[in-house]
Amino acid sequence: MATANRIENQTEIPALALLAALNQLDQGLILYDAGGKLLHISERAQELLEVGDARPGEGATELEVLLRSAKRAGANWAEALRYLTTKEARQENAGLEGGGLRFRWKEVSDGNRVAFIENVSGEAAESKSEEDFLTGLASRARFEAEIESAMAGGAAVSAMFIDLDHFKAVNDTLGHAAGDMLLKRVGQRLKASIRTGDLAARFGGDEFALLIRANATADDLTGMANRIIEVMRRSFLIEGELTHVGASIGIARMPADGSDARELLRAADLALYESKAAGGGRATFFEKTLLEREQVRRNGEMDVRRALALRQFELHYQPQLDASGKLVCFEALIRWRHPERGLIPPLAFLPIVEKVGMMGQVGEWVLRTACAEAMKWPDDICIAVNVAPSQLGNKQFVERVRQILEATGLPGCRLELEITEESLAGDPAAVKGMLDELRTLGISLAIDDFGTGYASMSQLAMFPFDKIKIDKSLAGADPRERALVKAITQLGDDLGLSTLAEGVESREQMVQLHGDGCDFLQGYHLGRPMTAESAALLVERVKK
Amino acid sequence: MSERLHRIVYCSKGCISGGEEEIRRELDRILASARRNNSRVGVTGALLYNAECFAQVLEGPQEHVETIFETIQSDVRHHEIAVIESGVVRDRLFPEWSMAYAAAGPGSHNTQVTEAFDAVFAGSPEGTTQVLSLLEQLLANQA
Numbered sequence: 001m002a003t004a005n006r007i008e009n010q011t012e013i014p015a016l017a018l019l020a021a022l023n024q025l026d027q028g029l030i031l032y033d034a035g036g037k038l039l040h041i042s043e044r045a046q047e048l049l050e051v052g053d054a055r056p057g058e059g060a061t062e063l064e065v066l067l068r069s070a071k072r073a074g075a076n077w078a079e080a081l082r083y084l085t086t087k088e089a090r091q092e093n094a095g096l097e098g099g100g101l102r103f104r105w106k107e108v109s110d111g112n113r114v115a116f117i118e119n120v121s122g123e124a125a126e127s128k129s130e131e132d133f134l135t136g137l138a139s140r141a142r143f144e145a146e147i148e149s150a151m152a153g154g155a156a157v158s159a160m161f162i163d164l165d166h167f168k169a170v171n172d173t174l175g176h177a178a179g180d181m182l183l184k185r186v187g188q189r190l191k192a193s194i195r196t197g198d199l200a201a202r203f204g205g206d207e208f209a210l211l212i213r214a215n216a217t218a219d220d221l222t223g224m225a226n227r228i229i230e231v232m233r234r235s236f237l238i239e240g241e242l243t244h245v246g247a248s249i250g251i252a253r254m255p256a257d258g259s260d261a262r263e264l265l266r267a268a269d270l271a272l273y274e275s276k277a278a279g280g281g282r283a284t285f286f287e288k289t290l291l292e293r294e295q296v297r298r299n300g301e302m303d304v305r306r307a308l309a310l311r312q313f314e315l316h317y318q319p320q321l322d323a324s325g326k327l328v329c330f331e332a333l334i335r336w337r338h339p340e341r342g343l344i345p346p347l348a349f350l351p352i353v354e355k356v357g358m359m360g361q362v363g364e365w366v367l368r369t370a371c372a373e374a375m376k377w378p379d380d381i382c383i384a385v386n387v388a389p390s391q392l393g394n395k396q397f398v399e400r401v402r403q404i405l406e407a408t409g410l411p412g413c414r415l416e417l418e419i420t421e422e423s424l425a426g427d428p429a430a431v432k433g434m435l436d437e438l439r440t441l442g443i444s445l446a447i448d449d450f451g452t453g454y455a456s457m458s459q460l461a462m463f464p465f466d467k468i469k470i471d472k473s474l475a476g477a478d479p480r481e482r483a484l485v486k487a488i489t490q491l492g493d494d495l496g497l498s499t500l501a502e503g504v505e506s507r508e509q510m511v512q513l514h515g516d517g518c519d520f521l522q523g524y525h526l527g528r529p530m531t532a533e534s535a536a537l538l539v540e541r542v543k544k
Numbered sequence: 545m546s547e548r549l550h551r552i553v554y555c556s557k558g559c560i561s562g563g564e565e566e567i568r569r570e571l572d573r574i575l576a577s578a579r580r581n582n583s584r585v586g587v588t589g590a591l592l593y594n595a596e597c598f599a600q601v602l603e604g605p606q607e608h609v610e611t612i613f614e615t616i617q618s619d620v621r622h623h624e625i626a627v628i629e630s631g632v633v634r635d636r637l638f639p640e641w642s643m644a645y646a647a648a649g650p651g652s653h654n655t656q657v658t659e660a661f662d663a664v665f666a667g668s669p670e671g672t673t674q675v676l677s678l679l680e681q682l683l684a685n686q687a
Contacts, residue, residue: 192618235627242630
């Protein structure tokens with residue numbers, strides 16, 4: 001038969017010749033399988049995409065890794081491609097555009113797919129995708145264009161920014177495919193919650209937006225926002241798992257809150273930030289005061305950067321004594337010597353440091369400074385340093401600690417890291433791995449503020465701690481507090497952990513906590529936090 | 545059957561309200577559309593209505609249960625929805641019914657059922673057991 005003959009002949013063409021022929025095409029070609037494994041990428045495809053050096057771990061599939069490394073692939077491409085490997089996408093024959101490229105794909109055989117990449121930068125002057133590929137809602141580009149055209153018509157429009165709460169947790173626990181499914185359904189629920197004439201859009205990730213065209217009163221908008229929050233709060237059933245997210249909303253109105261699309265969206269974004277900061281699951285209207293607050297936040301970040309650069313941070317050291325009253329350790333405590341505001345205690349500025357994402361840098365400065373200072377003391381005096389949860393979240397943390405020990409020359413056994421319960425909450429296996437590694441450096445670990453948080457006894461057995469620091473709120477004379485402290489010291493004894501009582505402010509408390517079985521004591525009665533110079537003098541005095 | 549069976553049971557408040565006649569018409573509409581759509585995709589279940597609250601059981605192939613459930617979840621007319629059971633099951637509770645309907649009693653108001661619904665919306669685990677056993681009981685009485 002003629003047809004069979006032709007196919008047979010074709011398979012006889014040497015593969016190399018076929019590839020050379022493909023490279024002559026104006027279109028780039030990528031052949032991949034249902035799991036996103038790359039089977040072939042034509043040279044033209046690499047050229048069009050401007051494929052860079054792919055770094056491992058940047059995507060779930062080879063296709064994703066490739067696209068993430070490509071300079072000309074739009075920001076959403078990797079996400080889009082993940083969707084392409086799902087079941088639904090198989091029936092569709094869609095495409096996406098970005099960065100002057102158009103990307104289309106087709107199923108060829110056995111679930112294998114071929115993607116065609118074309119240069120369209122010449123066409124239709126930077127044509128932008130009108131639709132969000134995943135949810136079918138409007139794209140950001142279309143959303144902004146619609147605001148402009150509504151405004152041109154003199155309409156008093158309003159905008160809502162909608163951001164999911166806890167979406168990352170869904171992605172992390174159920175995987176990206178389930179995360180994409182969730183976003184699709186969020187899009188559907190959003191569409192079902194709005195009136196005809198309004199426009200729903202997805203800007204990427206878990207960010208959605210609504211354009212309310214009709215004249216809406218504050219009450220209308222509140223009602224609509226509450227309905228959306230209610231609907232998003234309901235369970236999602238995804239791959240057989242009941243899943244929950246929530247929604248936070250920011251609302252801005254034209255013309256009061258902005259005179260163009262950019263201003264309106266910025267106002268809605270600031271209002272959204274307030275909803276998030278207040279714990280999520282709520283809607284906030286934009287107000288002028290939010291602009292001021294943002295200014296304060298920005299100043300806060302600048303202040304922190306300046307403080308690090310100008311060495312405005314300093315460490316104070318508070319003594320820790322053993323039961324016999326001997327000085328055994330100092331806890332390093334950070335202070336900010338602000339040029340205008342004077343000495344600021346940590347609770348007043350660490351939240352800002354955390355918020356502007358600079359805890360890692362500040363924490364490293366503390367550790368390095370404290371270790372260097374401890375090198376000036378006799379070998380039998382240790383240094384205790386606090387570690388923030390976000391520091392433990394950084395995979396490089398152990399390596400940084402090791403480098404600091406090496407650079408300062410402090411033996412690991414003279415360093416104690418104080419870790420709060422909050423740090424253990426995230427990914428217990430990862431945190432435990434990190435703590436184990438720190439201990440191999442000789443460092444001892446104390447659980448800080450024990451008795452305040454969700455203090456679970458099992459955490460003491462699960463994580464490799466050496467010491468329990470009992471919170472100062474349990475240092476009082478109340479018989480119930482006494483009973484708790486006794487139970488904790490007993491538990492410490494049984495688990496082979498030492499105990500330290502914080503907040504010892506009087507002689508009575510000292511005697512009492514000592515009697516309750518605490519091995520170490522710390523507090524104003526035994527020594528206030530002091531400057532490095534005073535600490536050095538104290539060390540000299542006790543040595544004699 | 546090789547396909548995994550999924551069952552979800554939820555209670556909804558405030559979706560159907562109004563006069564007796566209105567309620568009956570709305571329920572008929574819901575049941576008719578459920579029966580039409582569910583039987584096509586192998587989903588069975590039951591509905592219990594009482595004083596502006598209802599409980600619904602959906603069971604069948606996971607994919608289809610998910611789709612039907614999602615349609616319900618995106619319906620803004622529900623004021624409050626509480627899922628009381630969800631998971632893989634071996635057998636169906638209502639294999640014979642595309643959507644069985646249990647009327648709670650004359651005038652569609654039954655104190656026992658009201659109490660069970662109240663318990664569900666208050667987050668009590670006993671409410672779940674009560675609603676499930678009421679569903680089975682009421683259907684058995686009707687059969």
